Amino acid sequence: MKNSVRLRLSVLMLLEYFIWGAWYVTMGTYLMSSLEVNATQVGAAYANLSIAAIISPFFVGLVADRFFSAQKVLGTLHLMGAATLYYISTVEHFQKFWWLILLYTLLYMPTMSLVNSISFSQMEDPDKEFPRIRVLGTVGWIAAGLLIGFMELETSFMTFRIAAYCSLVLGILSFFLPSTPPTGKSASISAILGLDALVLFKKRSFIVFFVSSILVCIPLAFYYNFANPFLNDIGMENAAAKMTLGQVSELLFMLLMPLAFRRLGIKKMMLIGIFAWVIRYLLFAYGDIGPGIWMLYFGIILHGVCYDFFFVTGQIYIDKKSKPSFRNSAQGLITFATYGVGMFIGSFVSGAVTDDFLVNINDILSYQWESIWLVPAIIALLVGLLFMFFFREKLVGTLEVDNKVPHILPVKDNRGQKDFEGGLADSADLKTER
Numbered sequence: 534m535k536n537s538v539r540l541r542l543s544v545l546m547l548l549e550y551f552i553w554g555a556w557y558v559t560m561g562t563y564l565m566s567s568l569e570v571n572a573t574q575v576g577a578a579y580a581n582l583s584i585a586a587i588i589s590p591f592f593v594g595l596v597a598d599r600f601f602s603a604q605k606v607l608g609t610l611h612l613m614g615a616a617t618l619y620y621i622s623t624v625e626h627f628q629k630f631w632w633l634i635l636l637y638t639l640l641y642m643p644t645m646s647l648v649n650s651i652s653f654s655q656m657e658d659p660d661k662e663f664p665r666i667r668v669l670g671t672v673g674w675i676a677a678g679l680l681i682g683f684m685e686l687e688t689s690f691m692t693f694r695i696a697a698y699c700s701l702v703l704g705i706l707s708f709f710l711p712s713t714p715p716t717g718k719s720a721s722i723s724a725i726l727g728l729d730a731l732v733l734f735k736k737r738s739f740i741v742f743f744v745s746s747i748l749v750c751i752p753l754a755f756y757y758n759f760a761n762p763f764l765n766d767i768g769m770e771n772a773a774a775k776m777t778l779g780q781v782s783e784l785l786f787m788l789l790m791p792l793a794f795r796r797l798g799i800k801k802m803m804l805i806g807i808f809a810w811v812i813r814y815l816l817f818a819y820g821d822i823g824p825g826i827w828m829l830y831f832g833i834i835l836h837g838v839c840y841d842f843f844f845v846t847g848q849i850y851i852d853k854k855s856k857p858s859f860r861n862s863a864q865g866l867i868t869f870a871t872y873g874v875g876m877f878i879g880s881f882v883s884g885a886v887t888d889d890f891l892v893n894i895n896d897i898l899s900y901q902w903e904s905i906w907l908v909p910a911i912i913a914l915l916v917g918l919l920f921m922f923f924f925r926e927k928l929v930g931t932l933e934v935d936n937k938v939p940h941i942l943p944v945k946d947n948r949g950q951k952d953f954e955g956g957l958a959d960s961a962d963l964k965t966e967r
Contacts, residue, residue: 534655534662538711542652543669545710548703549648550670552611553641554677555696556618557582559687559773560634561762566688570627572759572891572900576884578627578634579758583877585638587869592643602714603654607647608707611700614640618697622690654713671784675777682774687765730863733854741924745807746847746867747875748916752810752909754879756836759887760817763902768822769829779836786837790845799850800924806843807917809835814910818903844871883909 561575617637624630656662677695686692733739764772793802813835820828848864855863886908890901 534657538655539666541706541710542655542666544706545648545651545703546666546669547673547676548699548706549644549673551673551677552614552696552699552703554674555681555699556692557757558678558776559681559692559761561758562687562765562772563689563692564627564630565762566765567690568625568627568630571884572887573881573884574627574631575758575762576754576880576882576887578631579754579884580877580880581631581635581638582642583873583875583880584635585642586876587873588639589642589646590865590869600715602712603647603650604707604710604713607644607651607710608704610640610644610647611704611707614644615697615700615704618693618700622693622697651710651713655711668784671780675780678777678780679774682771682777685771687761687773730855730866733863736854738924739854741920742803742847742850743867743870745916745920745924746844746871747878748919749807749810749843749913750871750875751879751882752814752913752916753839754876755814755883755886755906755909756839757876758880758883759905760833763817763900763905764829766900767902769826775830776833778830778833782834782837783840784837786841787845790841793842794849799846799853800920802842802846803850803924804917804921806839806841806846807913807920809838809842810913811910811917813839814906814913818906818910 560578564570564575564578565572614637617633617640621630621633621637624633652663652666680695681687681692684691686695734743761772761776764776769775790802797805813832816828816832816835819825820832822829847867851863851867887900887905890904891898892901893899
């Protein structure tokens with residue numbers, strides 16, 4: 534890849550996630566303080582992102598990929614998004630805000646797929662080149678949090694205006710990205726919804742994994758929707774900036790994942806990810822900005838374990854379980870289930886639960902955060918127990934292929950009595966369910 538192309542793709546990824554991070558983390562705080570809405574309405578606002586996540590694959594698969602160059606669609610969507618974000622910063626009533634944030638998320642969510650498509654089209658070796666470009670997205674998210682936190686803008690409409698200005702810049706720059714012409718092919722609705730991967734539901738362990746992935750999005754929504762309002766409510770300074778420690782830990786634990794796979798395997802890693810949510814919410818429930826502030830920091834830093842060890846490991850599990858003919862459909866199915874259905878349910882549940890613990894003490898309304906955080910902790914615990922007792926699949930052998938020469942690793946037989954050399958077989962045949 535030419536250096537000029539790499540630079541443009543790096544700026545593209547940086548701005549794409551800076552725009553998202555500038556308004557998303559602090560939207561709950563802004564709504565509760567500036568528009569004076571309740572927690573249920575905050576949950577309803579965040580649910581719009583899930584609605585957009587469900588709809589955007591249809592736009593990309595049925596329209597954008599078939600008729601238009603990706604960079605032109607990307608530029609148009611970001612220019613329209615810039616105008617929408619600016620308008621959002623001017624509204625004072627929640628009902629209008631809700632419709633506008635729905636419009637904006639419908640414009641923004643397709644851009645994530647388009648950014649990846651443009652990047653991959655310029656890469657000869659995506660396995661090596663894409664991570665180096667994608668990491669700039671995390672850097673952009675961190676930069677947005679630091680800027681908003683240190684400028685003390687968490688309750689200000691300026692978060693949306695900053696995102697609007699950056700969206701305008703990215704919209705213009707998009708038209709100067711490498712040309713990515715349309716494929717001329719329209720993805721089928723069954724492929725977009727992942728229906729081709731329904732054959733995986735023949736295995737009980739996959740059903741457990743699928744249900745657990747949806748349910749764990751409920752405690753995930755509590756963090757995305759109310760962690761920033763909570764930290765601001767209890768008096769933490771520069772909360773948005775300090776929450777970027779979660780993205781830093783995400784990067785670090787991503788680097789540790791290959792070692793963790795070798796030592797732990799898929800099931801144990803996913804269990805660690807689920808139970809990390811339990812620990813995180815207990816830390817939030819009993820932490821404070823006094824002697825217990827370390828608990829709040831530790832809870833934020835656990836984001837890397839929570840996200841990487843469950844969601845990233847889950848994507849790898851899907852890849853291993855799927856045949857090449859429906860691998861993309863399987864990934865689409867789990868994305869639809871988690872960021873679509875799971876987060877949609879989680880947004881409304883988190884809002885309703887938070888509202889239930891709003892009490893009047895001496896004519897002052899106050900959220901009982903200890904009780905609020907115990908709810909997602911219990912939900913995560915139940916999901917973890919479900920996964921622990923009913924997900925029984927594990928890999929008992931691994932087929933590694935280096936330069937098309939197969940190497941068979943020693944594995945244990947079913948009785949665990951001795952090592953044996955596995956025969957040449959397809960890797961799917963080396964997976965058993967007990």
